[in-house]
Amino acid sequence: MAKKIFSKDNSSYFLVIIAYILVELLLKTGSLSSLMRGLLVPLCVYVILAVSLNITVGILGELSLGHAGFMCVGAFAGAFMSRYIGDSLPQGAVFLIALLTGAIVASVFGIIIGIPVLRLKGDYLAIVTLAFGEIIKNIMNILYVGKDANGLHISLNSASSLGLDPESGDIIINGAMGITGTPKSSTFTIGIILVLLTLFVTLNLIHSRTGRAIMAIRDNRIAAESIGINITKYKLLAFTVSAAFAGIAGVLYAHNLNTLTALPKNFGYNMSIMILVFVVLGGMGNIRGSIIAAVVLTLLPELLRGLNEYRMLIYSIVLIAVMIFSWSPTAKNFREKYLGFLKFGKKREVS
């Protein structure tokens, strides 16, 4: 089969690039409100999170409710690295090292958590990932790390128990107060480059031999095992890649803030669930869908801002309505009967 330029995969790249050009044009003409400008980096963060969670949920077929935990680990590792290196290197190099640190630390956590978790099945797996996410958030709230001339000091009690040298001491992670003074290195351009990188790795993973093995496990574990696919290895691989990109998203997120703290709002299970909503609404295993869902669902509450206190109410009603409209058998029949000419939601069998 000849390669098509406008294949479904390439359309994901085009979509991102077109969006980038469009936003840059709007920025140049100054027609973007400051609210929207502030949303650009978070949008990239959410897109990376949604695409990376789709590896676990859509491609591997395991329900994970702890994705925000990996983001949290990555964010703290990256921000810590940035603060630790400080001004000894140019800002770009520091950010690159921070990104690598975030990705590596998050993937190490992915392996540590993945080995026990992936032995479980279905809803049990989901609840254990949720538990791990909450534990990570909790530990970040009581972790104190400081550096002085003698090296690093770590404590789980309080900043004073670090025993820092008063002259050269510097508290980097200050328990529930988090990390302050991270350089604000995240820009929309870097965000888009990271989104493209995530897309590149994910799409190539899906179409590789490895990706086919992972999807075989999703479709029928026993059949996959019987033809010699190493279940543990491929499950762990998918889970770890997913965690690594969540870590990268975390680093991007951390470098967009002055103060990084682990609150229930940004790293709790609610965040994990929000990312899951992006993935399910965009379509399981559908990368382009994840991107669109992440962007639309992040912008929707902002666009409804004029409605003030009603906006989250409308958001929730839209969420329920969309789910029922796109999944319920009655709604499907209705759509085929009366709205067939609109041709939306091409029928594809995705298990």
Added chain:
Amino acid sequence: MSLVSYLFNGLSLGAVYAIIALGYTMVYGIAKMLNFAHGDVIMVGTYIAFTAISTMGMSPAAGIIISIIGCTVIGVLIEAIAYRPLLNVSKLAVLITAIGVSYFLQNVALLIFGSDTKSFTSVVSFRGISLAGGKLNISGETIVTIAVCIVIMLVLTIFIKYTKPGKAMLAVSEDPGAASLMGINTNGTIALTFAIGSALAAVAGVLLCSSYPALTPYTGSMPGIKAFVAAVFGGIGSIPGAFVGGLLLGVIEILSKAYISSQMADAIVFAVLIVVLLVKPTGLLGKDIQEKV
């Protein structure tokens, strides 16, 4: 003596978790769905009781009954509108709808009652008892909560074992297809399960806020998640499991708050869950389901 009083506090909190977990576990057993909105039904029930008792000046008993009726109606409505169209289609789709319902309930409560913390007056007028010459005080709330939990547990067990609707529930949770062939109204049975679960949520909410009086639109979400953990801990789908899981979880939480670290209590609870599931992957009293090739 302080250990004993911590144990009682833990059992009281655990009894609330157990009542909520019963709702989770029954719904899971019969509909195989994680009802993420269950925690918010608790919150709505508590607001109804609060309005009836504090704002309208009704007696606590009347307030509780109104709250139970309100929650039952809400639970059945949620099931009929948001879950039933999707129940047999995709588990994940229902999960997302449940999250939507959860946001919806929180925001409705936010619109009606505002985001400020309401102070819930305890519905228990019984003073409590003092043992060992005043060294050990057990509050009335603690005793009532534990007693109510045990009564609910017993009534539910009898209901499921010896009544027709109860047996129908067991049948539907075992095999919905076969159950409907035997003339059981599957949709009706599922609706009944939601009704019972939501009624229990109202009771749990009132008891929870009698001991911990702060009431906000987000009051239900953390106890909801903890009760969900308790249900999984005891083996999701199993009623004695929810009871045991809830009580254990409450005791572990209070003891780790008292003796280890108050900030780490949640982390310890979750860590215990992970260890239990790794040793026994279907929870303490869960059934082991063999996979067929």
